[in-house]
Amino acid sequence: MPAPESVSIVLSGEASAVVVISDTPSPVSTLAAEELVAHVEKASGVALPVVSESEVAETGNLSRIFVGTTAAANALGIDAEALKDDAFVLRSDGGDLYIVGKEDEEDYHDRGLNGTLYGVYEVLHRYLGVRWAWPGPLGLFVPQADDIAITEPVDEAQEVRFRIRYFRFSHIRNVANAAADGREPSPEGLNFSAPVVQEYWADKETFMRRHRLGRSGTRYNPGHRFHGWWEEYGEKHPEWFMMHEDGQRGYVHDVPPYGASSSPAHVPMCVSNPDLHRYIVEEAWGGGDRLSLGEVDRRGVCQCEGCLAWDGPQPEPSEYPHSVRMDYEPQVVSDRYAKFWKTILEMAVERNPDVTITTFLYWSYFPAPIEPIELGPQIYGEFVPWTGPAAWVPMSDKLDAWLREQWLGWYDTGIRLAYRPNMFHGGYVMPYFSTRQAGDFFKFAYEHGLEALDFDSLFGHWATRGPMLYMYLRLATHPEMDIEALRQEYFSVFGPAAEQVEHYFDYWEAHAHGIAERADRLAAETPEEGFCPHTGFFAELFPARSIQSYIEYPPEVFDEAKSLLDEALEIAQDHPLDEFAERIHFLQAGLENARLSAAFWEAYDNDQELVPERAQALIDFRREHEHLYFADLNDASHREPQSGFDGIVH
Ligand SMILES: [Zn+2]
Structure with missing residues (x-):
C-alpha cells in the first residue's frame, strides 16, 4: 500500500486515480487532462x-488529480488568478494532486494562458520519466510502469x-499548409512529399x-x-542616410555595399544626424511602449564625419581573432550605435x-562597445552572431572566448x-553540432542577463x-539544468x-x-590579400556552405560512425520492446542521408557524370x-542545387 500522503496514479496495473476537471473546464485544461490520460x-x-x-x-481509495481551476483548488487557497501567465502550482494534499494555472476561454495557442497544461507536462516529465526527444511517435519515450505514484509531498x-x-x-508550417491546399512541396524530389510534410x-x-x-508576453x-x-525619404532627406567614402549619400547602384545584388530598400542610416533623431521620436514613432531602431539587414555604415566621431578607437587587427574581421569592417560601429x-x-x-x-x-x-557606456534596461538588444565562423556551433575555442566577451x-x-x-x-x-560548447555558452548567457530566446x-x-x-x-x-544531465536524458x-549512442554522438x-x-x-593563416570585405575569409568553408560537406565528411568518417551504430543496434535488438532498435534505425537513416548527401555534392562539385545517379539515390532514400x-x-x-541554390548560406 502506498503511504497515505502519496498520490497513487496506477497501482499494480490498475487505475488508482481519477482526473477531475471543472464542471465548466477551459479548453486548455481539457487538453491538459487529455494529455495526462494519454x-x-x-x-x-x-x-x-x-x-x-x-x-x-465519493472516490473511495482513489487519488484525485485536479487539473485546472476547480472549486477544490480554490478551497485549498490556490489562487490561479494571482499566478503569472503560464505559471502553475503543483500541490499534493491528502493523497490528491492539484495542477493549476491561470486560464481563459481560448483554445490552446502558443501565446495563450497555458499554465495548467505546462504543469501537466512537468508532472509527466518528472514523475513518469516521459521524454519528448524529437517530433512524432518514435521520439516519444514513455517508460513502462505497473505502478505510478508521487511519493514525496509536492508544493x-x-x-x-x-x-x-x-x-x-x-x-515548415507554410509548406505543410500549401501541401494541404494541393501544392507539392518545392523543389520536388529531395523535399518531403506532400502527405509526410503535413504529418510532420x-x-x-x-x-x-x-x-x-511560445510567448508569455x-x-x-x-x-x-x-x-x-531610402525609397520613402531618400529624395527629400538624403542627409538621413549613410554617406559613402566618396561623399555620396544613400543607394548608389553598383557601388559596394549597394551593388547590383542589393536593393535601395536596404540603406543604413546616418545615425548621428539630429534631424533624423527628431523625426524618429516626434513623427515616425507613435509614442507607444516600444520604439524599434532595428537597422536594415545589410553590411555597410555611414562614413560622414559626425558618425565617425561617434565611433570608439578602432582596435588593431591583432586585438581580435582574424576570422571575425568582418565585424570590424570597414570599422566597428558599436559605440556609434x-x-x-x-x-x-x-x-x-x-x-x-x-x-x-x-x-x-x-x-x-555586434561586438561590445569599446568605450564604457551606460545604456540601462530601457534598451533591449537581440544578440545575433552572424559573421563568419562565430555564427556557428561549434566554433573554435578562441572564438567561443571572443563571443563571451561580446x-x-x-x-x-x-x-x-x-x-x-x-x-x-x-x-x-x-x-555538425556541439552540446558542450553550446550548452556552456547558454549557461554563461543565462548567468549574465539572458531573458528571452528567439532561434x-x-x-x-x-x-x-x-x-x-x-x-x-x-x-x-x-x-x-546541468548540461551533462540533459545529455544523459x-x-x-x-x-x-x-x-553506445552517447559514444556515437561524442564521435x-x-x-x-x-x-x-x-x-x-x-x-x-590566410594572408591579408585573402580577405574579401563582402564575404570575409570564410565564404568557401563548411558549415556555411553545404557544397563543402563532402570535404569535411569524407566516406571514411562515415565508416567509423556506422560501426558505432551497428554496435548500438545489436544491443537494442535484444530488448523485448522494439522501440529502442527502431530509434537506432532512425539514427541510421540520418547517417545514411548525410552520407548520400555528401556523395552527391562531391560528384556535383567535381562535374562528374555521377550527378544524376547520386541525386536519384538520395531522392529514393528520402522517399x-x-x-x-x-x-x-x-x-x-x-540548400541543394536542384532548387537553384548555390550551396552558400547568405
Ligand atoms: Zn553619418
Whole structure:
C-alpha cells in the first residue's frame, strides 16, 4: 500500500486515480487532462477516468488529480488568478494532486494562458520519466510502469524562466499548409512529399507545445525598422542616410555595399544626424511602449564625419581573432550605435517614460562597445552572431572566448539581452553540432542577463543533431539544468543502447570541433590579400556552405560512425520492446542521408557524370525513410542545387 500522503496514479496495473476537471473546464485544461490520460495510458495501459467536479462525490481509495481551476483548488487557497501567465502550482494534499494555472476561454495557442497544461507536462516529465526527444511517435519515450505514484509531498509554484521561448517554425508550417491546399512541396524530389510534410508539421507542433515553447508576453521583435526608408525619404532627406567614402549619400547602384545584388530598400542610416533623431521620436514613432531602431539587414555604415566621431578607437587587427574581421569592417560601429540608441531613448522618455528601445546587436555593431557606456534596461538588444565562423556551433575555442566577451560587454552596459542565433542555418544535414560548447555558452548567457530566446529557425535535423536540439528545448524551460544531465536524458531514450549512442554522438561532436578549429586556423593563416570585405575569409568553408560537406565528411568518417551504430543496434535488438532498435534505425537513416548527401555534392562539385545517379539515390532514400523525420528535408532541399541554390548560406 502506498503511504497515505502519496498520490497513487496506477497501482499494480490498475487505475488508482481519477482526473477531475471543472464542471465548466477551459479548453486548455481539457487538453491538459487529455494529455495526462494519454501519457499515463501509454506508460501503463491504464486509461484514467476523467470526471467533472460535481460528479466526484465519493472516490473511495482513489487519488484525485485536479487539473485546472476547480472549486477544490480554490478551497485549498490556490489562487490561479494571482499566478503569472503560464505559471502553475503543483500541490499534493491528502493523497490528491492539484495542477493549476491561470486560464481563459481560448483554445490552446502558443501565446495563450497555458499554465495548467505546462504543469501537466512537468508532472509527466518528472514523475513518469516521459521524454519528448524529437517530433512524432518514435521520439516519444514513455517508460513502462505497473505502478505510478508521487511519493514525496509536492508544493511549488513554477514560473516561466524566459518570457519568450521562440524557435521559428514558419518555414515548415507554410509548406505543410500549401501541401494541404494541393501544392507539392518545392523543389520536388529531395523535399518531403506532400502527405509526410503535413504529418510532420502536425507532429512538430505537438512536440513544440510539449516543450512549452511560445510567448508569455510580447515578443520584442525589433525588425529591420529602416527597411524601405531610402525609397520613402531618400529624395527629400538624403542627409538621413549613410554617406559613402566618396561623399555620396544613400543607394548608389553598383557601388559596394549597394551593388547590383542589393536593393535601395536596404540603406543604413546616418545615425548621428539630429534631424533624423527628431523625426524618429516626434513623427515616425507613435509614442507607444516600444520604439524599434532595428537597422536594415545589410553590411555597410555611414562614413560622414559626425558618425565617425561617434565611433570608439578602432582596435588593431591583432586585438581580435582574424576570422571575425568582418565585424570590424570597414570599422566597428558599436559605440556609434550605442550612442544613437541612447540619444533616442533620452528624447523618447520625454514622451513616454516607459518606452523600451529595441534593436539587434548585429553586423558591425555586434561586438561590445569599446568605450564604457551606460545604456540601462530601457534598451533591449537581440544578440545575433552572424559573421563568419562565430555564427556557428561549434566554433573554435578562441572564438567561443571572443563571443563571451561580446556578450559580457553588452551586459555591462546594462541593457536587457535576448539570444537570437542563426546557427541552425549552418551545417546542412550533417552531424555538425556541439552540446558542450553550446550548452556552456547558454549557461554563461543565462548567468549574465539572458531573458528571452528567439532561434532562427528550428530546422529539425533530428537524427544528426538530436542531442543539441533537445538540450536547447529543455533549457528553454529549465535553464538551471546541468548540461551533462540533459545529455544523459537524451541518450536515455535509447534504453539499453544509451551508452553506445552517447559514444556515437561524442564521435561526431569531436569531429565537428575539429572542423571548427581547422577553419579558424585557416583564417589565421590566410594572408591579408585573402580577405574579401563582402564575404570575409570564410565564404568557401563548411558549415556555411553545404557544397563543402563532402570535404569535411569524407566516406571514411562515415565508416567509423556506422560501426558505432551497428554496435548500438545489436544491443537494442535484444530488448523485448522494439522501440529502442527502431530509434537506432532512425539514427541510421540520418547517417545514411548525410552520407548520400555528401556523395552527391562531391560528384556535383567535381562535374562528374555521377550527378544524376547520386541525386536519384538520395531522392529514393528520402522517399523511403522520410516518415521517420530523420532530417528537415525542406531545409535540406533548399540548400541543394536542384532548387537553384548555390550551396552558400547568405
Ligand atoms: Zn553619418
